[in-house]
Amino acid sequence: MTTRQEQLEAFSKLLDIMDTLRAECPWDKKQTLASLRPLTLEEVYELSDALIKEDMEEISKELGDVLLHLVFYAKIGAEKGSFDIGEVINRLCEKLIFRHPHIYGEKRDLSELEVKENWEKLKLKEGNKSVLGGVSKAAPSLVKAYRIQEKVRGVGFEFASSKDAWEKVEEELQEFKEESDPSKKEMELGDVLFSLTNYARLEGLNPDTALERSNAKFIKRFQAMEHLAKERELTLSELTLPELDGLWEEVKKS
Known part of the structure; x- marks a missing residue:
């Protein structure tokens, strides 16, 4: 684990890299708020998938990707003269302090x-x-x-x-x-x-979360059923529903 000072230095390094990429990289220079939006959604869904799997290494990686997008948006905001990353963070800090009066005001024990x-x-x-x-x-x-x-x-x-x-x-x-x-x-x-x-x-x-886990379980079982059918030289689309159910029950037990 890193110290608070190392964390601050790492964040500062990220901001420096973002400045350089925005100034020198052809792809980064072209990006806009609109062009980044679908990419951000993709990154958030990838983070969501890692969170459901509780894959800590993957979570760390995906958090980095999401953080890059947040810094990118703040950089574009600064270029437009609207806001910068410091303003974003300060506004967030002010909001958190205001919404936690039981911590930052008169301390109270709340459920x-x-x-x-x-x-x-x-x-x-x-x-x-x-x-x-x-x-x-x-x-x-x-x-x-x-x-x-x-x-x-x-x-x-x-x-x-x-x-x-x-x-x-x-x-x-x-x-x-x-x-x-x-x-x-x-x-x-x-x-x-x-x-x-x-x-x-x-x-x-x-x-x-429950539905996503069920989706993942169904995909895993159906793909196992496809693999089982291929091993037996069967074509799923040519099987009757009872035959498909039979394969499904087999993979459920395996």
Whole structure:
């Protein structure tokens, strides 16, 4: 591990490298806020994948890639005369201090829930017109649902227990089953997913992480099934559903 001084020197070195690349590298010189955006999203998803796998070496690598993008955006901001990395960091520090009065003001022992509730109240004091104003419009739907529910919990709009939340899931499932209009059925499915997300959250589970783990598990098993079929000189598309199910059960047991 590095010392605080070594960390500061490393960050300073990164800023120097960014200055040089922006001035001398043809590719880096061409980049804009818009051109970097899709690349940043890709890097964040790669970091997300490493986090789910809890691969510490990969997490370290992907954090570096994300940090590069943050420094790149700040460099472009400085070139436009809008902001620089120092302003970005100072603004962040001010916000963290303001939103943690129990640490930086009169020290108080608060529970995690009380801290989150206080956080939302302080955001409203900062000028946010709505508790939901901080929910990213660009976030994936499942992540957005989770964040919406977290935010409204901060002002007390919450089920009393996960049991009550599950009753809501069952209610929405029944409405989904009974709806025959295709356009309305889609809305009812959305209600099912939203209520199931709420139940998962109250149970201490992250539905996005859970679904991603299931995706990874399915991919692994299906690819194993493809490998098994190839070993037996079978073509998956030519097999019946019972035959496919048979292969699937084999790989599940292996």
